[in-house]
Amino acid sequence: MKPTEILFYALTAITLLSASFVVTARNPIHSVLALIMTFFCLSGHYILLNAQFLAAVNIIVYAGAIMVLFLFVIMFLNLKTDDEESKTTMTKLAAVVVGGVLLVVMVAVLRVGTMATYNPSSYSAKVGLVENLGIVLYKDYLLPFELASILLLVAMVGAVMLGRREPGDRHY
Amino acid sequence: MNLTELIIKGILILVLFGVTLLIAMYSTWAERKVAGFIQIRFGPNRAGPGGIFQPLADAGKMFFKEDFIPSQANKWLFILGPCLAILTALMSSAVIPFGESIRYEDLVIPVQGIEINIGILYVFGVVSLGVYGLMVGGWASNNKFSLLGAIRAASQNISYEIGFGLSIIAILMMTGSLSIRAIVEQQHGFAWNLFNQPLGFIIFLTCAFAECNRTPFDLPECETELVGGYHTEYSSMKLGFYLFAEYINMFVSSAIISSLYFGGYNYPGMDWVRETLTGSLGAATGHNLTTLIGTLVLFGKIFFFIFFFMWVRWTLPRFRYDQLMNLGWKTFIPLSILNVVVTGFGLLYDVKYASWAIVIVMVILAMVSSARAPKPAVQPQRS
Missing domain, CATH: 1.20.5 (Single alpha-helices involved in coiled-coils or other helix-helix interfaces)
Incomplete structure (x- = not known):
């Protein structure tokens, strides 16, 4: 394997792990920190694609500004104790429906869309x-x-x- | 990249890293000496001549104190906080050009950690991550004062990052590049950006103070309101890391201010020095010596700005929190947008010093308003 391939697989593994930790973590603060980690790994992917500007902007805007505000709000809300009010059957049902619809949309896009090809000899890095x-x-x-x-x-x-x-x- | 180049580059990076740490270490000593000088007392003078070993003594004390973790604290995040703070502080100096280049045989190696064409954006990205160290540490302490300090730190950093980013856009427009090396190279000789961008420099300097959490903007660790701010619960080397990160940030922001506005390693008469040295000592040695002189000049500028940081700290009192926010949102952001617009007009009509117009108008307005303000009534002295 080439070094970039090793980097790619390692980055992808970390991205998927931290992304799944975002949804499985019990503590909302841990979840936010895992989300920041995910954004970092996405920036790593941008750098592997030689898109340095996108990588830097992704870190500044998402990891640096938006996630700070997320963390900010969660710290203010103090969600340490399990809040039973927000876990009624209706909310769970709504969450499942929304997530399922999103999944269907993504699968449909993947099935219909075609990947654009490129010519390695004339492609500018x-x-x-x-x-x-x-x-x-x-x-x-x-x-x-x-x-x-x-x-x-x-x-x-x-x-x-x-x-x-x-x-x-x-x-x- | 062959082996010789790799070795030279490795040594260079290690030296730059070591110099960063050394300067941050001796900034703690220098700060106390400057405080002593300003307040007409000696400052540290017991450990070694002139207290020169004081940082070593402090470090020894920090390492051997009890490393206390509060029982209700979130243990891993409590440890992660200072680690993040020092990590992000150390990362940002990688893209700063500390000198021109070193010539060895036929290799030319720039005196810089790494040259990327988005240099200044990299610095911004790392700076914007620095706030996580404070937030995570403050939250994990499970202490209301720490949490308030962390929240203040976060809101202050976010607010001032906008002014920070907008103030350099004018420079980017004049240079046409995001690379710090390209910005420095354009200020060859005495064509420093300070003379084209006086307003941008003032805004950038003030925002750098706020980003480093230095007085007059050190609200996150305001003792009178918050005990110790976000590091109330910290002791031992974890506290040391937080304080050390502040000094490293100070060094890095001084380096960036000098590279962006004060010409970096450029100084008047550098062409003459280069010609004389290469003429008398040969191309390679002369070039390396010229680079060394340029680096020393840059460090001189950096030391001046570090001194300036300390000078301001022991001169100005702390702002109130609403004053801080008003200054950031209602003064600096509109002013820097105005600066961008005026610089744009200047570029369009080829007027290089357009940004001085805003400064002149502001000075006139300030003088008029202070002349029109009612004079405070003279209080008769009570006996």
Whole structure:
């Protein structure tokens, strides 16, 4: 086996293990930490694909910012004692239905979709580096890129509106 | 990569690593000496001449104290906290160019851990992970003060990371590269970024203070409100790791400030030095000596910024928490966005010093507002 293959299999094994620990862990904090580990391994996969920019952004945005907020909220909620209210039959049933639908969608995508092939002789290994990514984003996909940024702006304004303290609200 | 190159690179990385640790170690001594100087007292002066062995004595004490883990604490996470803090602190210096390159026979080896074309993003990624050390440690202590300290640390770091990231975008626009080496090489001689980006520098410096949890932003370990903050329950070398990580972060942020805004290993007259040295000592030796001088210059700048960190710590009082958040969200983020826009206009119309316009306007506004503010009434002195 080549070194990259060994790396790939090791990374994949760690990714799957930590991802399954996310759903099986009893303690929510352990679960969040395992999720961070999973994001790390995904960044490792990006680096193996020579997409350094994506790897760094994945760590900064997901592992660095979003998961910190997750951890933050879970620490505030203090879920140490098993909360019986959130484990009624209805919630369990709903969780099973949602998970099952997601599984069906993913299986369907895998069955229908075809993998794009590439030509090893003409393939440039630099396709994932930041210069090429920027050129593609700002030349070929400029409109979707700008629309996505407007969507994010709208979401941010909405969040600020929801979180704003109204006159007469309780002051915490 | 052949064996000689590998050996030289390995030695280089080990030396850089060792120097990082040594500087962090002696920063603890220097901080107490600077505090002594500012408060007109001696500082440590018992262990060795001028207290020079004080860090060794501290380390010995740290190692031999009782390593206490609270009975209700989450044991593994309690141990993981300081490990994460020191790991992320040590990782971030890998991409900083400490010098030009070393020539050995016909090999040219850059004085840098690793050169990647996303250097500055790597630093940001590692810095944003640093907060997990504090959060995990603070939560696992099972202590309300620790938890509050951890939450303060997390919210402060997240808030200031935005200003931190936005303030360097102007530099990235001027350089056109994310690699720190490319940014440093563009400031050849005396063309330092400081002269083009004064506002960006101020924002970056302040955010670096906040990211390192240094005074005036050391709210996570505010003694008057939180006992000891996130490391209240820690003792022995675990506490040592937390404190040590802070000093390593200080060293790394000084190195990054000097590379991004103060030209890194560039200094005025470097071309003349290079010509003289290569002319009199031969190409390889002259080049290596020039690199050495550049590295020493960079370390001089780093030491100045470490001193600056300490100077501020013993001069300014701590902010209040709402002041900290207002400064981050309502001042620095709009200002850095404005800086990005103005720099963009400057690039479009080829005005290099566009960002000075904001500084001038801000200074004028500050002077006008302080002139218009009502004068405080003079209190008659009570006898």
